Amino acid sequence: MARSFATLFFTLDVLMSVRWYKKQKTGTTIFVRYLLGSAYLPPRLASAGYVIFRRVLPFPDLAFFIDIEPDVALRRIRSRGHTPEMFETKSRLEVVRRVAMQLIKDEWIQIDNSVDGDIPFKEVERVLLERDARRSG
Numbered sequence: 542m543a544r545s546f547a548t549l550f551f552t553l554d555v556l557m558s559v560r561w562y563k564k565q566k567t568g569t570t571i572f573v574r575y576l577l578g579s580a581y582l583p584p585r586l587a588s589a590g591y592v593i594f595r596r597v598l599p600f601p602d603l604a605f606f607i608d609i610e611p612d613v614a615l616r617r618i619r620s621r622g623h624t625p626e627m628f629e630t631k632s633r634l635e636v637v638r639r640v641a642m643q644l645i646k647d648e649w650i651q652i653d654n655s656v657d658g659d660i661p662f663k664e665v666e667r668v669l670l671e672r673d674a675r676r677s678g
Contacts (some may be wrong), residue, residue, distance in 0.1 A: 542584075542626055544643060544668075545628070547581070548581075548582055549582070551581070551582075552579055552671055554575075555575050555578075555594060555598075558575065559597060559598065562598075562599070574630045575594055575598060575599065576591060576594050576600075576604075576644075577591075577606065577641050577644060577645070579591040579594060579644060580637045580638075580640040580641035580644055581637055582629060584636065584640055587640045587643075587644065588643070588644065591644045595596075600648075603646060603650065603668075603669075603672065604645075604649045604650065605649065605650050605665060605668075606641065606645045606649040606650065606651045606652065607652050607661065608638070608651050608652065608654060609653075609654045609655050609657070610640075610655040611631050611634035611635050611638060612631070613654075613655045614629075615629070615631055615634065616632050638674055650668055652664050652665055652668075
């Protein structure tokens with residue numbers, strides 16, 4: 542029942558955000574979280590949800606998928622000292638990660654965030670600098 546409500550509220554959130562986006566005339570809006578939020582839908586609906594949201598939502602010139610091993614994610618979740626949410630179990634993190642990996646295909650740049658420290662940030666920075674150099678050159 543909780544998953545059904547989560548799916549319903551996720552969908553309503555997307556629709557309300559799209560409505561808000563269409564009213565905006567300027568600025569920067571980031572919607573990619575909705576696209577990969579589709580990975581939390583029941584696996585049989587995830588791909589269809591992604592395709593629908595991909596058609597409706599704006600897509601950036603550059604999209605990063607910040608990947609993390611489920612065990613590392615759980616360690617970080619526990620370290621924050623909050624009660625874990627319903628999707629924050631090893632089995633759910635494994636399923637969502639597997640589904641997300643199928644959704645990102647070739648459109649997303651994958652960054653490994655399983656290492657502690659600033660290595661993932663440096664990798665994002667490297668990609669951005671490389672892209673900037675290609676545009677300038």
